[in-house]
Amino acid sequence: MFLKIGGFGLLFSTSVSYAMSISPVLVDLTPQKKVVSITLVNTSDQKLRYQANSLSWVQVDGKNHYQESKELLVVPPMVEIAPGATQIFRVTPRYPQSNKVEKSYRLILENLTAEIPSSSIKANEIIFRISHDIPVFIAPVHQTNISSRWLQCKAPTGQGCIRIENTGNQRIHFSDVHIQGKDWRQDLKVNDTILAGAWKQWTYDLPSNGSTPIKIQLKTANGMIEPVQYP
Template identity: 25%
Template sequence: MRRAQFQRAIQRLAGRLLPRAAVLLGAGLIAFVPAQFADAAALQVSPIRLDLSADRPAAALTLHNDGTTPINAQVRVFGWSQALDEDHLERSDRVVASPPIVQIAPGADQTVRILRVGNTPVTEEETYRLLIDEIPNDQTAQTTGVRVQLRYSVPVFVGAPEGKPPVVDFALEHAAPPASAASGAALMLRAANHATGHAQLSQVRLEWPNGQSTQVSSGLLGYALPHATRRWPIAGAPAGAASATLHAVVNGEAFTTRIAVEPASGAAVSAVPAR
């Protein structure tokens, strides 16, 4: 009986959480627990991204309690930058959350206002991340017997250029030994963003000259922030490949280009659109 309940709990939580996995900060923070513990994973967050500007400095974030007991949540704001293929977060007071800590009744919503402080002009896109933490409370612990904490990460873009496609150079490079050993991939996809706005990459696929195809990501792959370079490992690339055709969705627009395989230390070259 306990085994059957446990399996049903996994299915329930997987159905609830996996569609939102793109906004969760780290899969290691998702815990599958028996059905009687499911209320500990009741926090839902929408929308999954926010866009602000100097003329539109505020937006609403909605937190929903899908459980049967009250939950507490905390919203913190971090400046978001990228370096050495990693995201870096630093506490920021240029964007604030009000209120930063809320209690949400069962089945209820709580609105948190996200506000850019000051009225200085936005000359280049500012990038932030909201970290929304579910704070286990005594009632949840007494009811379930465990404490499960979720963390959501929601991107916030201030002053994203409207109507301007990002200027991104794509290339394939041989993975350096540490990256190759860690991921098992011989090649890395490199995206160098030279624009003043972010580039969001999703539905990324590579077609090789031998007819083989590699699905890098069926959903969101990640972001290349303004003036940043990101790399992602490519598993299963054919040995000796010298080029590939990249198919992707960049900031919501379909994009296709031919890219070459370069040495790991090589400089990026501008992508040439496929014909």
């Protein structure tokens, strides 16, 4: 998708000149649903070109790591989408699955549309070419287990640190972290995912009484999760 922005002086206007809608923005593959369709609609008046690439996604030492992967089959791998047309990409595991832990990937739909000639770009306009990055998950073949634990970690003076470990076999996605101590509470506004078997950590300002946390809660789309404190 290209985003076209124009402005002059104190007047500012935006318009999407090469628009593309996409659905869904997250893919869950399960033993019962082995193929998922992603729909792209070219709502612009220009032909757009996309290429599908897949990356494995792991988290090591609290950081995301990506590597090219052939474990997902995406059809078609490359396509040109006419103005006003709809294109469906089908995503499925390339090989039979026997995983006990959820697998995670990123599907990159890369926009390869040719650059617009500079002579066609008006003054005070900026054009962005945007690709789509879609999380893809392959569920465990057996029952899923959501569990987690938390512990304190090293932090600079005047701050505390909590580490949350995903001890289950499926990702945990949350939008807030609630830290509760004796007579105090702090809410960390985060929107993050911890993959199965991975961990992430955050620092926060210690309360004036210097007491340590006694309870952690994660706000998820399905309600609150309370990780177990690790001794």
